[in-house]
Amino acid sequence: MNKAHDTLKHYFGYDTFRPLQEEIISHIVAGEDALVIMPTGGGKSLCFQLPALLLDGLTIVISPLIALMKDQVDSLRANGIPAAYINSSQDEIEKQEVRTKIKNKEIKLLYLAPESMRAIQSLRETTTISLIAVDEAHCISSWGHDFRPAYTRLQVLKKLYPDVPLVWLTATADKATRQDILVQLGIPEARVFLSSFDRPNLSLTVRPGQKRLEQILSIISTKPDESGIIYCLSRGSTEKLADKLSSAGISAQAYHAGMPHDRREQVQNDFLMDNVQVICATIAFGMGIDKSNVRYVIHYNLPKNIEWYYQEIGRAGRDGLESDTILFYSYADVMQLTKFAQDSGNADVQIAKLERMKQYAESLTCRRKILLHYFGDATDQNCGNCDVCKHPPEMFDGTVIAQKALSAVYKLWQQESMRTTIDVLRWSRNAYIVSRGYESVSTHGIWSDIPQIERQRYIIQLLNLGYLEIAFHHRDALILTESARGVLFGGDTVSLAKPHQDHISQASKKWMTSVEKKIAEKNKRLQWPTLLEQLKSLRKSLSMSENVPWHTLLSDATLKHIEQVQPTTLGMLETIQWLWDTKIDKYGHKILKVVTSYHVLTGRWQVKKWVSIWSTFMQTYDLLQQGKTPEQIAKTRDLALGTIYTHIWRLHASGKDVDITSYISDAKVDLIASALTSVDHQGKLKPLYEHMWWEVSYEELRLGMQVVGR
Numbered sequence: 037m038n039k040a041h042d043t044l045k046h047y048f049g050y051d052t053f054r055p056l057q058e059e060i061i062s063h064i065v066a067g068e069d070a071l072v073i074m075p076t077g078g079g080k081s082l083c084f085q086l087p088a089l090l091l092d093g094l095t096i097v098i099s100p101l102i103a104l105m106k107d108q109v110d111s112l113r114a115n116g117i118p119a120a121y122i123n124s125s126q127d128e129i130e131k132q133e134v135r136t137k138i139k140n141k142e143i144k145l146l147y148l149a150p151e152s153m154r155a156i157q158s159l160r161e162t163t164t165i166s167l168i169a170v171d172e173a174h175c176i177s178s179w180g181h182d183f184r185p186a187y188t189r190l191q192v193l194k195k196l197y198p199d200v201p202l203v204w205l206t207a208t209a210d211k212a213t214r215q216d217i218l219v220q221l222g223i224p225e226a227r228v229f230l231s232s233f234d235r236p237n238l239s240l241t242v243r244p245g246q247k248r249l250e251q252i253l254s255i256i257s258t259k260p261d262e263s264g265i266i267y268c269l270s271r272g273s274t275e276k277l278a279d280k281l282s283s284a285g286i287s288a289q290a291y292h293a294g295m296p297h298d299r300r301e302q303v304q305n306d307f308l309m310d311n312v313q314v315i316c317a318t319i320a321f322g323m324g325i326d327k328s329n330v331r332y333v334i335h336y337n338l339p340k341n342i343e344w345y346y347q348e349i350g351r352a353g354r355d356g357l358e359s360d361t362i363l364f365y366s367y368a369d370v371m372q373l374t375k376f377a378q379d380s381g382n383a384d385v386q387i388a389k390l391e392r393m394k395q396y397a398e399s400l401t402c403r404r405k406i407l408l409h410y411f412g413d414a415t416d417q418n419c420g421n422c423d424v425c426k427h428p429p430e431m432f433d434g435t436v437i438a439q440k441a442l443s444a445v446y447k448l449w450q451q452e453s454m455r456t457t458i459d460v461l462r463w464s465r466n467a468y469i470v471s472r473g474y475e476s477v478s479t480h481g482i483w484s485d486i487p488q489i490e491r492q493r494y495i496i497q498l499l500n501l502g503y504l505e506i507a508f509h510h511r512d513a514l515i516l517t518e519s520a521r522g523v524l525f526g527g528d529t530v531s532l533a534k535p536h537q538d539h540i541s542q543a544s545k546k547w548m549t550s551v552e553k554k555i556a557e558k559n560k561r562l563q564w565p566t567l568l569e570q571l572k573s574l575r576k577s578l579s580m581s582e583n584v585p586w587h588t589l590l591s592d593a594t595l596k597h598i599e600q601v602q603p604t605t606l607g608m609l610e611t612i613q614w615l616w617d618t619k620i621d622k623y624g625h626k627i628l629k630v631v632t633s634y635h636v637l638t639g640r641w642q643v644k645k646w647v648s649i650w651s652t653f654m655q656t657y658d659l660l661q662q663g664k665t666p667e668q669i670a671k672t673r674d675l676a677l678g679t680i681y682t683h684i685w686r687l688h689a690s691g692k693d694v695d696i697t698s699y700i701s702d703a704k705v706d707l708i709a710s711a712l713t714s715v716d717h718q719g720k721l722k723p724l725y726e727h728m729w730w731e732v733s734y735e736e737l738r739l740g741m742q743v744v745g746r
Contacts, residue, residue, distance in 0.1 A: 037062055043089050044082075047115050049616040051726065054079040056231045061087055064167065064201050069194075069226040071173065071217060072205040073411075075233045076350025080205050081108060084169035088145050089117065093166030094138060096156060097147045098190065100172050102297075103304055105147040107585075112145060114588035121147035122155065125297070138163055150175070150186040157196065165200055168193055173204035174343070177216040183382070194223060202226075207350065208343040211412055212509040233346070233413045237353045238361055240403040240422035242396075245366030248336060249280060255332065255362065256286055256314065261569075262331035263307070266316045267348055269337035269372065277336065278316040291317040308585040310576060319344060327585075328355035329592040334362045338369040340376065341389035342396060342410050355593040358676075365397040388512045392499075400429045400493075400533035401500035409502040414519070416502075434532030435523065437486070437494055442503060442520045444479040450515040454506075457514055458483075458491050493535040503530070567602065567634045571595045574630050578623065590615075590623070602631055611722040656683040657692055666699060681735030688742055700739045704732050708740035 040061055044050050053061075056074070060083045063070055074080040088095035099105045105121040112119035120134045120143050137143045139162055148155055150170075159165060176187040194202055204217060218224045243251060256264065268274045271292040281288035289303045289312045306312040308327055315321060316336075333352040339345040345363070353359030370390070377386035396406050404419035418425050444461050445452075452460075459466060460474050463481030474480060483491060495514075498504045503520040507513045522528035572595060579586040597613045609620050609627065659669045666684065670677045681699065688694045697705075707728055717723040721737055732740065 040065075040086060040090060043086055045616065047089065047117055048082065048086070049115075049614060049619065054082075056229055057082055060203075060229050061090075063227060063229075064203055065090055067199075067201050069201055069223050070203045071214065071226055071228045072203060072231075073209050073214065073229065074205065074207065074231040075235065075411075076207045076347055077235065077354035078207075078231050080207060081171075083205065084167065084203055085112065085117070085145065087167055091166035093164035094141075094143060094159070095145045095167040095169065096159070096165060097145055098150050098152075098168070098170040099147050100150060100175060100184065100187075102149075103301070104171070105149075106301075107308075109145075109147060110584060111588050114584050117145070118143050119145040119147070122152070123147075123149055135162075150184065150190060153189050153192070156193075160196070165197060168197060168200055168202050170202070170204045171206075173206040173217055174209045174213055176204075176220050177209075177213045188220070191221060194221065208347045208411070210343065210410060210508070211505070212507065213343075216509065230412060233408055233411045234404070234415070235350065235353070236404075236419065236421060237356055237358050238349060238421070239358070240349075240361055240407075240419075242363045242365055242399075242403070242423060245364045245369070248364050249277075251362075251364075252277075252281075252334060252336075253284055253286075255334065255360070256281070259331055262313075263310065263327065263329055264314050264332040264334065265321070265330060265348075265351060266314060266334040266336055267321075267339070268316060268318060269369065271318060273336065274316040274318060278314075281314060281316070286314055287312050288314040288316060291315050291321040293318065305585075308587070309579060310572075310586060319348070327351070328587050329357075330354070330359065331357075332360040332362070334364070336364055338363070338365055338373060338397060339393060340373050340386065341393050342407065343389075345393060345396075346407055346411070355591045357593055357596070363397060370394055384512070385508050388506065388508050392506060395496045395499065399496070399500050400424060400535065401497055405502065406500045409500070409505075414502045414517070416519075429533040431531045431533055433529060434494070434497075435529045437483075437532060438498060438503065438523055438530040440479065440482045441495060441498060442516060442524050444477075444482070445504065445514045445516055445520075446524065447477045447479045448474065448514075450507075451510070451513050453512045454492070454495055454514055458495060462486075462491060490535050494532060497532050498530075501530070566599070567631065568595055568599045570630050570634055571598060571627070574626060578626070590619070598627060598631070602634075604628065604631065607720070611720050653683050653687055656680060657687050657694070660684070660687075660694060678733065678735050681733075681739065685735070685738045685742055688739075696739050696742055700736050700743065704736055705740050705743050707731060708737060708743075712741070 037058065040058070044053065055078075057079055060070060060072055064084070064087045072080065072083055074083070084095065084097065097108075099108070099121075102123050102125050105123060106125075109119045109121050118137075120137065122131050122134055126134075134143070134146070138146060138159070141163070146159075170187075170190060170193075175184040176190065177183060202221075202223070204221065206217075209217065214228060214230075218226060218228070252266065266277060268277060271290075271294045274290040274292050278288045278290040289306065291300060291303050293300075295303075303312065303315065304321070307315050319339075330352045333349045335345070335348070339348065349361040352361055373390050374387060377383055377390055380386045392410070396403065399406060402418040402425050403422040405415060405417075408415050420426075441457070441461065444457055448457060448460065456468065456474075459469055460477065460480050461483035463484045465475050469475055486494070495504070498520075499506065501519075502517055503523060505515050505517055507515050516524075519528070523530055571590075575586050575590050575595065578589055582589075591614060594612060594614045598609075598615075601608065601611060603609050603612065606620060606624050606628070609615060609624050655673065656669055659672065664672070666677060666680045669675075670680045673680075684694055684696060684699055688696045708724070711717075711724045711727050715723050715727045721734060725732070725734060725737060
């Protein structure tokens with residue numbers, strides 16, 4: 037794996053792997069099959085792209101969309117990796133050129149469509165295949181959210197290439213879909229890698245569907261220079277919404293499968309190159325699109341299932357910076373989607389999954405909890421970054437209610453649906469209950485004292501809290517989780533929310549107030565060009581001159597770090613996140629020129645600017661004097677916690693009476709002191725930060741260095 041680390045740094049610019057990546061890559065390089073479930077933005081593609089460079093032969097990548105192929109191949113080529121694709125967008129001459137390069141061993145990764153089994157078989161005669169990767173693996177399962185018959189033909193891959201490692205990858209697959217994928221492929225012994233689905237940088241909000249356009253305009257007005265995606269249910273809706281946004285002065289385009297291919301490609305490229313701010317799209321847009329600075333994803337309509345919803349919101353904030361997701365919910369959408377589901381090939385499953393999506397939208401439970409539980413990544417911690425956590429409902433001890441419901445599921449052998457379970461709990465004696473003998477179970481009627489309108493809501497809360505699951509592949513039966521056993525047999529308690537009708541509308545009013553406040557604050561800002569704007573302008577010109585998407589050059593996170601540090605030497609550039617040696621060699625002098633020009637340009641404003649900066653420091657200082665914690669100050673001032681820590685160490689450095697030892701533990705101070713004596717850091721923070729394996733943040737590192745007098 038030493039070579040893997042070197043390859044990671046050389047071709048992809050990362051110093052370390054993300055969670056699970058190294059383990060997956062080691063498993064694949066050892067020749068083993070794998071099923072990888074990793075959320076959007078988790079680094080799924082690297083799990084097969086890096087092994088392709090370590091193995092001797094050709095890696096075949098099965099990918100369902102031409103746009104996805106093109107985007108990944110462009111990114112690989114920009115990193116100096118020989119990659120190509122063969123698909124229907126090429127003429128025969130272009131395809132033959134690729135085949136010749138494969139024969140001459142000039143290609144390491146070849147992208148093909150799932151319909152290309154004949155091409156895959158022909159490659160056996162001309163080249164050595166070392167790895168086969170199948171992206172969007174959920175498409176092979178009829179229990180999944182996007183079943184495609186062409187994927188079932190890939191079942192023969194293991195028979196054709198018994199000695200070649202086969203890795204199937206997907207961003208969204210619930211438990212039933214994961215099990216079905218392994219059965220369909222005939223590789224039940226393959227190891228399953230399930231990555232964490234937690235994306236804490238994404239805020240999760242559900243709003244009522246009234247006055248959607250007005251709310252969308254308000255959202256965009258707070259993010260005038262940021263990219264966003266708005267998902268709509270129909271093709272016509274995308275075009276109408278894009279026209280309305282354009283009329284309001286917003287750079288917006290529609291995208292849907294009914295558009296000509298070249299037009300769709302142009303819209304996608306314009307979005308990637310930041311020539312279009314907002315895309316109004318159907319689900320046809322976004323799969324595999326690697327644009328890291330999408331700052332908001334809005335669902336104009338309810339998605340048809342949680343898998344699609346999670347995959348689509350995952351396109352926001354892929355660089356790890358804070359981003360927003362907003363879902364508009366209306367009963368009309370539920371009716372429309374129900375009709376679509378009834379006309380599908382597996383109507384029962386699709387209707388059940390739609391119902392689960394509806395339950396998410398109506399939930400009084402932390403939304404991140406619901407999503408993580410759905411994908412088997414359960415947590416008992418509230419996220420603090422969804423509308424429910426920010427405006428929590430009134431809670432009560434619902435342990436007895438929960439125990440009665442969970443006992444009923446247990447007594448029904450975990451084989452019955454929510455409707456039947458509620459019928460048993462409420463003392464129903466309908467024909468089905470009597471035919472199954474359920475009127476004799478001890479839990480029959482033990483919920484008869486609970487009002488009818490509340491029964492289903494309590495079951496939904498138990499689902500959302502992770503005490504129950506729905507087995508979609510077993511007639512939507514309710515089944516108990518390990519957490520449920522703790523409630524039934526281990527003395528665990530359960531807090532439930534008191535159901536009420538106006539939870540969403542009340543949260544909406546508070547949210548709209550906060551939006552108006554942010555708009556007012558933004559209008560007060562000084563109107564001179566910022567360093568970040570100038571850096572983005574440089575990135576755009578580089579992107580246009582090299583004719584590659586900007587995200588292959590410099591990410592938003594990198595530019596924001598440059599803005600924060602304001603480097604003036606090549607050595608200082610080495611401390612910038614995700615800016616590795618090849619990027620510094622290629623763009624370093626141009627970046628420094630922009631920073632230097634910014635200092636000259638803003639010189640006439642420096643006095644006013646520093647007065648403003650010192651004013652914000654003093655606001656933090658006043659709150660510290662009142663005994664507020666950094667976390668409380670960050671919330672009060674609507675600033676990032678890291679910004680408040682920066683204020684603290686600058687206040688201390690300026691001689692203000694700030695006890696910085698109160699904001700960093702003795703253990704971390706000792707760790708920093710040890711690093712300072714053992715690392716040749718030459719005054720740079722990055723070597724110290726990496727030496728400590730990220731156990732302290734940059735802000736804590738600065739504080740700790742002041743504590744030890746360095």
